[in-house]
Each structure stands twice: as structure tokens, then as C-alpha cells.
Amino acid sequence: MDSGQVFQTPLLVGGELSFAPKRSMLLRLIRAAQPITRTDIADRLKIDKSTVTEVVRPLIDRGILRETVLETGTPGRRPRALSFGAEGDYFVGVNLGVRHTQVGVTSLSGEISHDDEFETPTSATRALQVVRGKISDIVRERPNMTLQMVGVSVPGMADAASRELVYAPNLNWRNVPIAETIQQVVKAGVVVENDSTAAAMFESRMKIGETADGSASNFILIRSGTGIGVGLVIGGEVYRGTGAGRGVAGEFGHMTIVAGGKPCVCGNRGCWERYASASSASSLYFGDRPLRPGETLPRFVDIVSKAENGDIRSRRTLEKIGDYLGIGIANVIMGTGVPRVIISGRLVYAWQFIAEPLNAAVRRSIVGKVEGWSVEAGSPSGSALGGALEVAVEGFLSNV
């Protein structure tokens, strides 16, 4: 990515050209690298220092950002650096998973001060009851603090505008009014986001903290756990689709990869997530046969630890998952034209076994004939609570 693109990306997303400054990217960099000087921000994003000042000044005035003198140890040189203040504000993240749900609390400075997990009830009504109870407890325990935003990540299609879960195939939930239900017990805003998009937001901040430029602006995030989801970050912003397709972007887990293949919870056959998700490894390990009485499917982490101990069947299973993953990834790169891929979720634990067959599958495709594609392992935590907390904080910062 060349200079200026970070703030001047001509995006044809949403049907209109946008040259708006990526304020969110600047704030993300401060969160990732705080305390950081205005000069550092300007250098890393290749923008004017005056642009930095323009964005940060209103936030300093409101006490959300603060500027402190950095102790460099060098006489005479006392640069000032920006970091997030507002210690009285906090954010709640809820990662509604197919099997487990995590609830946590964070602040603008980034530390996680509460982390709770429970089994997701099969009924959406019951699940939201439990979530509401957990959030009410969190609010009650913090009488002198302000809950600014609740972020909820869901394993399916989310409508960011109406803030509800549209369809989660693995839970068989449809049209769940998540924000409305939570707001019956809290005054704060509630943002609902697809879990892969949430993980992509999380990785976006991780990568911007690691890299010295805007190279974290465009990537595809593949989140593989019970299912497979894809988050798209284009020009530093997540992409959700347009018009009636809003929320559908990234539903690659249900693209058909084997004609007439294994049946999927969505009603179709041969979906990608039936072949390349972490949970598909368990049935693949057993050769896709019905379980005998008393037999239980091994957990993904168990297959990984067996593979680490040299078990051939576990290794072959993970290599096969890597192969299917690579086939799908090549399709996703072809469809989006975004050549950088980050893997998130439980599959990261098996990276040493899946990386080679995965890359080989991409190399076989037309994508492999083009220079510059890459697939790398991200963080497992972005797929869980980290993503939901990111949704809450980003939701707050985009509106202040």
C-alpha cells in the first residue's frame, strides 16, 4: 500500500466513492500503540500532523484522550504522547457462541477486567435472559462507572442497522432482537455484529500495532470454529454488503465446495464449513461414520495434542482440513481480490499441521499463479471475547 492510501482510499463500497479520512484507523492505532506521539501517528499512517490534531483535539477536550509527557531519559527532550483516559467508562462484550458464550468488560486503555463463560442455552430467549442477568450484575458491581456500549458478536448474519441477529444456522435462531432485549435492562447503546467481522476488527487493531504502516488496511479474516465465517476489511473498514445483501458478505462458510456432499445445517449440501471447520475435524477423524454406543467425538484441541504427540491419524485429519481450507481460501481470494488472509479461531492451534497443505491448495489455484498472496495465523482470542469487546469500543468511538 502506498502513502496516502490509508486516508485517501477511493472506495466504491456502498455504491459511492468515498475519500473520507479514516478516523477509525487513527483511533485504532492509538489504542494499539498507546502512549504514542502525534509525530509517530503521522509517520506511521503517512498523514499530516495537522490531520492528527484535527481528529484528536475534540477527544482530548472531552477527556476521552489525554496527552502526557513521555519520560525519555534524554535531557531537554520531553515529547508528549496520546493515550486513552476516561477511566470511569467501561464496555461490555458478549460473544454468543454456538456452544459457549463469553461475557467480559474492558476499558479504552484495553485491559480486560472481567471474563465469564457459560454454555449457550439452545433457546434464544433463554440465552438472552442469561446475558441480561450477567450484564445487570456487571452494572451493579460498578456503581461509580459508566457503561458506554455493549458489543455482541453472533455466529451468523447480523443486521448492524436494526441490531438484530438475522439468521444463525448452527443455532437455528432467526430474527432475534438482541439490542432491543438487552436495552430493556441497560441504558447504554448495543451493537450487534457477525463474529467473523468482530474478529476482523480485533485483528485489524493487532496488525496496526505490529506494522509500521497502513498495511493492515486490506485483509480477509477466516474464522473457523464450529462453522466457518469470513470477515472482510477493505480500506481499513469492515465490509458487510449492500442493500438486501447487508450482513450476507462473508457467508463463505456455506459456499458449496463438494457437489452433493455432506448435508449442512443450512439445508444445502457440501458447504465449506462441513469440510474445513475445526468441528468438522472431529467427524473426519472418525471417518465420518456414525458413533458407536459409548463413543464420543474428540474435541479439536484433543486432535491437535494427539498430532503433536505423533499420532498419524490426527495429523492426516488436520492435513485434510488444511487442504479443504486452502481450496476455499483460493475461492475467497478470487471472489474478493483481497490477497492477504488471516486465520482466526481454534484452527490457529493446529497451524503447524494445516499451513503446508493449505498453502499447497492455494498454489494449485489460479490465485497461486499471482505474486503477493499470503495466509497467516492470527490470534485465537479475537474469535472469542476479544472481538465482541472490539465491537463495543469501536461502536463507541465511531459515534463520539
Ligand SMILES: [Zn+2]
Ligand atoms: Zn451450509
